[in-house]
Amino acid sequence: MIKKKRWKQATYYSILIILGIIIFLTILNYFLREEFYLNHEEKQALLEFFPEEHLNKINWYNGGVISWGASKIFFNNVYINPRTTPQFANRSSIESQSLLVHETMHTWQSRKGGYIKMDIEALYYQFISFLKYGSRNYAYIYSINQSIDSLNVEQEAELVDDYFSLKYETEEFYIRCIDCENLSIEEIIPIYDIKVKEIFARYD
Numbered sequence: 248m249i250k251k252k253r254w255k256q257a258t259y260y261s262i263l264i265i266l267g268i269i270i271f272l273t274i275l276n277y278f279l280r281e282e283f284y285l286n287h288e289e290k291q292a293l294l295e296f297f298p299e300e301h302l303n304k305i306n307w308y309n310g311g312v313i314s315w316g317a318s319k320i321f322f323n324n325v326y327i328n329p330r331t332t333p334q335f336a337n338r339s340s341i342e343s344q345s346l347l348v349h350e351t352m353h354t355w356q357s358r359k360g361g362y363i364k365m366d367i368e369a370l371y372y373q374f375i376s377f378l379k380y381g382s383r384n385y386a387y388i389y390s391i392n393q394s395i396d397s398l399n400v401e402q403e404a405e406l407v408d409d410y411f412s413l414k415y416e417t418e419e420f421y422i423r424c425i426d427c428e429n430l431s432i433e434e435i436i437p438i439y440d441i442k443v444k445e446i447f448a449r450y451d
């Protein structure tokens with residue numbers, strides 16, 4: 248009987264501690280984040296892919312507890328990590344806008360497929376790629392010949408954000424396509440046109 252009581256007490260205190268940590272982090276997140284609004288160029292970039300009605304639902308934040316480690320989304324809230332994404336310092340750059348395209352794609356995937364499913368899938372593939380290759384970044388790399396159904400949520404967001412860079416970046420840029428090296432921009436854009444359309448069709 249005494250043992251049972253102790254277990255009950257231990258469970259009770261553990262729940263209280265976990266709840267306390269969650270409340271503390273939520274308050275900390277509130278004070279550490281800085282809300283920002285899209286400028287005209289950023290909005291135009293996103294309107295190329297997403298309807299205005301969807302963009303109006305998104306709240307944008309710089310920093311905050313949720314952005315620790317990497318830029319992330321939390322339902323319709325996008326948290327940009329300024330340290331892991333230094334391109335955000337120059338918000339008129341295509342590089343910075345393509346980051347917003349990537350994160351907005353996650354909000355779109357969540358809206359259509361469910362936030363929890365999207366988040367678990369993203370974490371799962373990042374974890375697997377970390378175990379396999381020692382870096383979570385491999386979860387983002389894709390092949391242009393890969394079937395649309397086999398792309399994970401990160402590869403999808405990356406492909407859409409790469410498409411934006413390919414179309415508008417005039418200086419040097421980096422895409423996560425593993426087998427695009429030998430293709431010219433003229434050859435590659437029509438392929439991406441189709442791929443991006445197919446990806447969005449998955450969420451119709």
Ligand SMILES: [Zn+2]
Binds near residue numbers: 349401
């Ligand atoms: Zn992502």
